[in-house]
Amino acid sequence: MAGHAVKHDYHLVDPSPWPFVGSVGAFLLAVGAVGNMKGLVGADHPLAWAYGDGSWGGLLIGFAVILYTMFGWWGDVIKESRRGDHTPVVDLHLRYGMIMFIASEVMFFVAWFWVFFEYALFPEVRLDPALATFPPAGVETFDPWHIPLMNTLILLLSGTTVTWAHHALQHGDRRGATLGLIFTVVLGVCFTALQVYEYSEAHFAFSMADGGNLYGSAFFMATGFHGAHVVIGTIFLAVCLLRLLAGQFTPEKHFGLEAAAWYWHFVDVVWLFLFAFVYVTFG
Amino acid sequence: MSADAATHDDHTPSMWDWRRWVLSTNHKDIGTMYLVFAIFAGIIGGALSGMMRLELMEPGLQFFTGDETFWGSVFGNEHNYNVATTMHGLIMIFFMVMPAMIGGFGNWFVPLMIGAPDMAFPRMNNISFWLLPASFVLALMSMFVPGAGGDMGFGGGWVLYPPLATSGHNGPAMDLLILSLHIAGISSILGAINFITTIFNMRAPGMTLHKMPLFVWSVLVTVFLLLLSMPVLAGALTMLLTDRNFGTAFFDPAGGGDPVMYQHLFWFFGHPEVYILILPGFGIISHIVSTFSKKPVFGYLGMAYAMVAIGFIGFIVWAHHMYTVGMPVDLKAYFIAATMVIAVPTGIKIFSWIATMWGGSIEFRTPMMWAIGFIFLFTVGGVTGVVLANAGVDQSLHDTYYVVAHFHYVLSLGAVFAIFAGWYYWFEKIFGVKYNSILARLQFLFFFVGANVIFFPQHFLGLQGMPRRYVDYPDGFAFWNEISTYGYFIMLVGMVLFFLVLIDAMIRRRKADANPWGEGATTLEWTLSSPPPFHQFNELPKIK
Amino acid sequence: MPDLYGEAMRFLTALALIWTTAAAGALAATGQPIDGALGFQPAVTPIMERVNDFHNILLWIIIPITLFVMGLLLWVMIRYNRKANPNPSKNSHNTLLEVVWTAVPVLILVVISVFSFPLLYFQDEIPEADFTIKATGYQWYWGYEYPDHEVDEYVSNMIADEDLEEGQLRNLSVDLPVVVPVGATVRLQVTAADVIHNWAMPAFGTKMDAIPGRINEAWFRVDEAGTYYGQCSELCGIRHAFMPIEVHAVPRDVFDAWIAAKAEDPYSDAANAIIAEYSAARDTRLAQLD
């Protein structure tokens, strides 16, 4: 820790094990994933439970290490915040960091939308006549005005409830904040549940092994990655709810909640694009 | 500006304490780890290029024979040549140039130059670094597990085009490589977030954006390119992964997918990536040229905004790598025009460097020699880029050694020269010891001659039609290939000299000055001791 | 230890060869790489002629630019080194200069574009074609069809080193070449069956990706009889370097005889004999000319 002569408000962080442990976790997760998908060792290898074809052991170990890192790392961040290390300028850092992170996430979705638009707008380049329309012949798409519309309303509503929670907190209304967050988390869970239900009703396959084609690929991967982001956002909000209940947020300082709210709005906007284009325009 | 504000209560931990490195939250230590990592990767990438050059020295198969001979068992077969090419490209780009420039010099000098005590997120900085060894090990592992058929490793080129990267390589090698690049990408994105936040928020009082040193500008533009292009690559890689393992049809025509779609996604990342590789070099060169001409940089604002322009235009030219995929002709016309436009801001940089030297009092210290070499060789590589930009001739030159020559002039003679320039410019600052400048200049000489001998003849090979990624070629390409390999041997002497300089400096330990370059060196890092205190700027410097 | 003297002699011989072939336009030298050559292979199609011309224009632009930069660098190194100029000036602005070095490159690029776009459109817009050839890339050989002549696909493989005969070129010669009549405008369709390949023929200025699921089109018209070699130009796996392309441009009547035999049987020995006979006759004629 920097000494008493420090005359600035930056936060010089103590040495930390988490980056290294997290990297080991990422490595293990990757090796485990390849083991699961392709098998890195034979079926009678002593490590077959972890890295054999179809095994889950290695993957789970990697995942556990990463989860452990997340708990440890973000736990430290919370401790530092409560210790007062997050001066106004450090708080600003965190805001910049979160915005930049969301910007990179936006670009990640650009890839999925790009593929979708390319295949939706230029079907005629495909040689196979059955695939030369969009959606391809035989693909029965979802009616946007049923579950997707409901999901849209759910997400829009959740966007208002999270804002409600934020404003309530700013005005010192803890009960309102708690309620707002609870609503948001519940709405997030509802969205995910409906999405899972919708997937189970799909009349087109994801994998080519099940007769799927590019429509299923583009649809499930785009909406699936969105769904994954909803789950992450819901967890993020749930953690904020717990922290709120634990009294860690004050009307002045509650960046964790704001970051979760920003993230949630981002997820919300991605959905609006999915709804407008994947479901309505090209549905 | 007081350098001695560094207090004595935070002792620099011992070099030999593993916790100092593994648990580090210190930008200078992390920068050093990046540099060491880059050198290590450079050796491996350079060795792979040596394997290729040996094979190409003569027509026929001599090394990658795949038979029971010594070489055949060490090098493998023709597939392993493709693996060597692929891994050479990936390693040099992702594990050598990027870690050296952004991770190494960026980490060291962005905070120092803007008068900040550290990076904005010191702990995240460390995971940006440590993810790289994880990623690198995955990439290296991929060379030793089944790739295509019974052969080991992925041999589909650094661009990983499907279907060769999907159905063409059924083994786990490619999956390891995909995840390796995912992790390298995460590392870069986290690093980018860190640099952007640092540069926007931690400039010393009085340092407006328009007073910021050009190296910091160059890193700022670079990391924006990273932040916005890497995620698109991540998407493309994910599609490769699901096409390979979960039956999606993104790039598989049997399900309506299109291999060309991948190329668009890849190059939307790939073209900004080549500027990611060179922009920090531009920044380094600006400082060196100004320091040793003892003049301020000519046209500072033009220099800064030229980089912004290059970064911006870099996002809208990607399909010049795809002129032969069968794009509509009007689209090609657009990409020709957009691509050539980049020559304008780049020209501004070249001419401003020369104008900086004009009227100066130039000292030919080691870094300056590399810098001047850079300016010239980058120009050579740049003008051949303009040739390639014209789809009409690119029709003849695409996927030939002309392209290989072009990009080695901008990379191996551009980016690498900039790295060595930076290395010798900041060596004393980083390590606190002096180096033997005679040996270092000799290294420059061998590199300059060697690299030109390697790569200049490749233009001729390309014009005659020699395709890239060929383990063996018709006899009509023998002559220039042999010359090119001789060049490699010359360069190898340069590499030996590089290590001699390093060893010599570490043994002799001559204490470095705070500012070895005198009045020309005006940026903040020279106001600190060499090496700087473990935590600098406990009291922020004030910029007039 | 490399034999330096021998090396130098070979270098000079190679250079001499380049100049003489360029001057004499010797037929035997077209259509294949020449050791030690510096430029393009001689052009035998209108496209490649234009590529060549345009590239020469580009050389007249990029070499002077490079020399100019080099000259400036040398000048400042001589004139403004520490000894020659002990007191540096402090100037760091000159608006006129900055405008000039922005505007002049723009103008240069405009000039380049003026030549570049016509070439692009000339290449890309396929004229009325006499007939079509369809090339399909496989790992690792080419398949050819002549749909207009009802020639079904035949497969064209590289001649292995140990089977090479007199006059065949290592890594370039194939067993069953493509044959086209001199002066005919050919529409080339390329596709692939497995991974991406690329049908490239340097002397024609043709290079087209063969992509599974797509059909790409290009065109060429060979104006000189001869044998031309090209190579797969997109990495396609372990034998990427060993799936060359060989095209024979022959007089109309030879082509007609050949194609008739091919239409009967795409692997017709008679068709091969026609080409072999024609080539042998041509080679003797050339030998007599010498």
Ligand code: HEA
């Ligand atoms: C550091 C990396 C780097 C840099 C800086 C560049 C810079 C440029 N590159 Fe290059 N390029 C690569 C790395 C790089 N490239 C790589 C790795 C590949 C191959 C990828 C693969 O396939 O594996 C490639 C391939 C590549 C292609 C595709 C070729 C093909 O596959 O067929 C093209 C085509 O347009 C191209 C163009 C350009 C242009 C126009 C520039 C311009 O930015 C250059 C601008 C600079 C100058 C022009 C010189 C200085 C200017 C002046 C002195 C002013 C006056 C000049 C004029 C008016 C002309 N590059």
Ligand code: HEA
């Ligand atoms: C930065 C990128 C980079 C660098 C430096 C190099 C360096 C070299 N490259 Fe290559 N190369 C590529 C990027 C690079 N290359 C790419 C992208 C491809 C295409 C791959 C593909 O087709 O998929 C390629 C392909 C390629 C080919 C074509 C193969 C083929 O198509 O079949 C050849 C053939 O000669 C070649 C040779 C060489 C040689 C002899 C060097 C020599 O210059 C090597 C000598 C070694 C060095 C110059 C490294 C020294 C640096 C350090 C040791 C680190 C120092 C660090 C600090 C000081 C911090 N490279």
Ligand code: CUA
């Ligand atoms: Cu077929 Cu390369």
Ligand SMILES: [Cu+2]
């Ligand atoms: Cu590019």
